[in-house]
Amino acid sequence: MTDFENIAQEAQAVFNTADLIHSSDAIDQALSEMATQIERDYADKIPLVLCVMNGGLMTTARLISKVGIPMQVDYIHATRYANKTTGANVQWLAEPKMSLAGRDVIIVDDILDEGVTLSELISYCKRHECRSVKTAMLIRKLHDRRINNLEADYLGLDVPDRYVFGCGMDYKSFYRNLPGIYAVSE
Numbered sequence: 001m002t003d004f005e006n007i008a009q010e011a012q013a014v015f016n017t018a019d020l021i022h023s024s025d026a027i028d029q030a031l032s033e034m035a036t037q038i039e040r041d042y043a044d045k046i047p048l049v050l051c052v053m054n055g056g057l058m059t060t061a062r063l064i065s066k067v068g069i070p071m072q073v074d075y076i077h078a079t080r081y082a083n084k085t086t087g088a089n090v091q092w093l094a095e096p097k098m099s100l101a102g103r104d105v106i107i108v109d110d111i112l113d114e115g116v117t118l119s120e121l122i123s124y125c126k127r128h129e130c131r132s133v134k135t136a137m138l139i140r141k142l143h144d145r146r147i148n149n150l151e152a153d154y155l156g157l158d159v160p161d162r163y164v165f166g167c168g169m170d171y172k173s174f175y176r177n178l179p180g181i182y183a184v185s186e
């Protein structure tokens with residue numbers, strides 16, 4: 001078997017014993033509420049949405065399809081888990097193509113865990129002279145390891161302190177495509 005076939009097999013075994021934490025319907029409901037808040041807060045602005053690849057892909061797509069005001073969308077690629085289940089330093093793999101200078105930026109990502117990634121993303125936007133920066137996160141992991149007590153401006157749902165996957169989040173690079181959110185069995 002090839003490496004990716006071996007990992008696929010391991011991921012399948014993990015999925016078979018995983019617990020569903022949030023259904024796709026629950027996620028849609030949470031994203032609709034976030035979209036309503038964003039529409040209200042940005043009614044007189046044109047936000048630049050920054051999708052944080054790869055995990056933020058699904059949240060961004062599902063969220064922006066619900067937001068009915070003019071906006072632009074770009075992406076930034078930062079990773080610190082690199083398809084593993086523990087984090088390290090943030091690696092920058094791609095920067096936005098659009099200038100952030102003078103823009104009202106909304107960073108959209110899947111999960112606020114220890115907050116290292118989000119904290120660096122906020123600093124990046126400020127360094128590049130955005131006018132304002134807010135954060136929209138689909139989920140927040142419940143624990144006390146978050147740096148600087150960082151919170152999201154727009155938050156969908158909470159998850160327990162377990163490794164989660166689905167809705168953009170991977171288990172060793174697999175299962176980003178699941179519409180719901182699952183936790184690895186303990």
Ligand SMILES: O=P(O)(O)OC[C@H]1O[C@H](OP(=O)(O)OP(=O)(O)O)[C@H](O)[C@@H]1O
Pocket residue numbers: 052053054055056078079080081082083087109110111112113114115116117118169170
């Ligand atoms: O709050 P933190 O502990 O910093 O973790 C959150 C980050 O971890 C995940 O990205 P990851 O590094 O796994 O890359 P990916 O988006 O390609 O999956 C997730 O998408 C967040 O960006």
Ligand SMILES: Nc1nc2[nH]cnc2c(=O)[nH]1
Pocket residue numbers: 081111113114162163164165169170171
């Ligand atoms: N897939 C995934 N990525 C993460 N990045 C930080 N925490 C997590 C997690 O629980 N799952």
